[in-house]
Amino acid sequence: MTTDDHSAAQDAVLVASLLAIDPAHLGGVWIKARHGARRDWLQSVFSHLPMSSVRVTSGTSQQALFGGVDLTDSLTHGRIVERKGLLADAGAIWLNGAERLDRDLVARIVLHCEAGPGQLLLVADEGTEDDPLPAEMLRERVAFFLFEDALNINGVAPVLDAERIGRAQFSLHEIGTEASLIEAIVALADRLGVMSFRATQMAVYCARAHAAFRGVGAVGPEDIEAAVRLVFAHRMTISAEELAQENAQPAVERDVSEDQSSRPLEESDLQEVNLDAAATQLPDGLLAGLALRSKFASGKGQGASKTSLERGRPLPSRSGHLGGRGRLDLLATLQAAAPWQKLRQSPGNGALALRQEDFRIRRFKDRSERLLIFLVDASGSAAMARLAEAKGAVELMLAQAYEHRDSVCLGLFRDTSAEIVLPPTRSLTRAKKCLSSLPAGGATPLAHGLRIGLELADAARRQGQMPTIILMTDGRANRALDGTTNRAQAMSDATVLAAQIRRSAVPTVVLDTGRRTTSHVRDLAAALDADVVALPSLRSQLARPEPV
Template identity: 45%
Template sequence: MTEAAGVISGRAHLVGRLLAINPTGLGGVWLRARHGAPRDRLTAPLFKELGEIRTVSGTVDDLALFGGVDMTESLLRGVPVMRKGLAEGSGPLAVQGAERLTADRASRLAACCDQRRALVLLDEGSQDEALPHRALRDRLAFMLDECAPDSLSDPVSARSTLDAAARLAECRLTDKETDALVSVAARLGLSDLRAPLLAAETLRTLKALSDTAAPEILLGCAAQLVFGHRALPQDEAATPPPPAEEPSQPDRPDDGGDADADAAFAQNMLVDAISTSLPADVLISLTSRSAVARGQGKGIARRSVLRGRPLPSRAGKVSSGSRVDLLATLSAAAPWQALRNATPGRTAVRPEDIRIRQYKERSERTIIFAVDMSGSAAFARLAEGKGAIEHLLGRAYSERDRVALVTFRDAGAELVLPPTRALTRAKRSLQGLHAGGATPLAAGMKAALDVAAQAVRAGQTPHLVIISDGRANCALDGSNDRQQARSDALLLARHVRSAGIPVTLLDSGARTSPALAELAQSLGTEVHSLKRSSASAALDGLVPTL
């Protein structure tokens, strides 16, 4: 906290200086970057400003992190022995693996943040992993991302850290500045009251740091730093309705209307600056990782004894394939050595002391495309249907998912492509598709359900994508009974829903038919229309679902 005065042009540099001046009011920073050079580029100036900082792993045990009664030492000595935790103290604390923190541990770290301690969350999560817990993210004023530019649009001329900290108590916000921050937060759809409070505290700290910069520059800087990563992408932000026209009024003396117009203009400028402070793909990436936290995205998370991210060890029996956690086993056995009359120099270990390693891994996902190639759905739109499928196949391949392709026409269904990761093979199989004939929708769903069952038996997570207009006219027995065909399709839909298989239903018709809407209700999903003019654009909106 003895950095000298000078001009600050880097975002990470400025965030570090602000946290060094006002760690209690700003909470900390969420740093999102891969381990290695991308993260070092951000942590170097940040840690230089913060000075001495303690770094801990998010997977360390609770006793080492938070402290408390050391049961092992207490039992050996016969008196309570307290142990200090790594999280105790008043200096900045950096937590590695923030995306893997459990809700309980995140809540306890949030309590540390509330007790006037700055946190640095080091997030190395990929696209298929959840974000750090919201209880922590909402308490931190700033976020640094490896994909965002580090340079500031307006460099800040700053005084030294000690001088700025001494002036902090004297700095106040005007009513106009407070109103601007609250109004901008509301326009960005930020419902959490911590956001404008943190922005106000950031602006106050910026005023203590620099008295030469224009007030509007400091206001814009505070809004970008705090609101930038919290704002929704432009297509998701709520757009307020245009104001109704008011009847013309006779000329009256100036009653402050110009001031209101100036305030609105300033707020519009702030919103525009915030919208460009982070690239759109960064905001979309955060949105899709939020979908993963809600259970969408990649395959389901499950416990494993062989591979994945490490979890705390559990008591258990040694069996084939399991791995013994030697350290945890010895720790469990240590307090009982005096009672077991163990031989000096040896540790008596009993079956109840055994601790087994466990991990969390995500299962592979298999996306099964069931495509209607009948005359009603594909005669006029075969080329567009193939393009839409290729678009989805490319998305699946980029996520390293397995893909399978089932087509149905005439009186039955065919597994054109068994589950594979070979994108070239999948695209080649599309070239030989032909349209025409009846619509055996139930047969197509049955074939897709069989492939999904095989995926489940292989330990994978299936996801079904049905592309059809829903006009079934061929029953499972091959007859052209429309009523029976409809009943068979709804019965298979209920089977798919009861199996817990997620479904994306794409309408290949010119308009959604009542039959397809009824099918979507039985599947427990929604209908997404593929417009003739922009199939790819419509599919882009389904990325969080897939």
């Protein structure tokens, strides 16, 4: 995508046009957009593709998509009854919420497209930046990527030029693929660090389709530029800075470590200092009892119980319809049908007579995975007080979370913004490595931290996880959402976000990192309906450097 907003929107229209010209070789598009006007605009663009489409969600059954034997009708009529799936006649397949789709379903859809007559995949990724990405097999198969944040849709009509697309489809076969074209694109892929051979192939087909769309008879530099921008940009593994420095002479290294280490650390140095974690102690079983008063939580520090149709501890079967995600409980079905056989069977016919109401579906009791969302205040006030001890506390809680097989993620708020420094993971090693060197200093954008915590919690629930927020702060907010350093406005913004978290019923605990518990922390905890745990005042030792 280009950096110009209008060009990004025009590129979206161009991508749809190229897919209409050569759907068999370009595969489809990955659209990362949450609900809103720009997402609706993108869907409107691709709704003009000259082909039928079908929408797939996480609740769509595989039998409905791929067809096969209709078990209900087959048992009722005493003969094999087959149904055609929805994908049989679809030219384009919309995958709504692609980041949440079951991998088995995704694999079957990809195999169906590979074996079929060039069906398009329109991968609609509705997750946040911190959500898991759609499956690699999906991202590998589609040529293009569109991101809503780059779009300025004002003044750009979501329509396709059907007449121009028709002419391009007719002339596409006349545009040859010369060896020099392939060599140029392969060289560009190598320089940009694009590791996918399929992506290189799709770039070649993209250049041909772009030339046909322009109405020229041969691929030119403009077509190669478009292919690189649309197909390679999101697959690059070499940064723009590295490209710019390829031919530059290396800068002279300067050793200033002795000068820096010889002077004492001043308060101003906290703006960018990295603090090592210190050892500390927390109340035993803190994670096990984190705000489990929520109606979404139960048990001892683990996920909430839920009924599943796929895995878990078996529960009594219940009547239901076949064809969905549920599995037939054959024994329970026969037991339900047995008392009625004399009434249903005709004389001389010993066949088993089943009805829809006889079918029993297996059920299981499963426990949802828990996600611990650590929100760490790394502002100047926290750094000067007890941030080192707070990081030591996080390490201890990470170890407890690992024992319970919980996932963890780490958010940091400081200065002017908040960021996710560790996406959700179960890797204790990765979490500790990320925690070992966190920047500190600046203002306290508490509302920013609460906002990303709420977004992470919403994303976790969409994934079927049970989120828990662990907020580590001294409560002294002084950076508002509008970027100003108005302390009153900053506290008001934080209170509003805290109320939203409370209404979402997300279990929360506040770890007070200040030297003493103040009214700021107590008011914040009250707005969150959370407990306050003060870090114990223990002598903490900074981690010593490992011996060489």
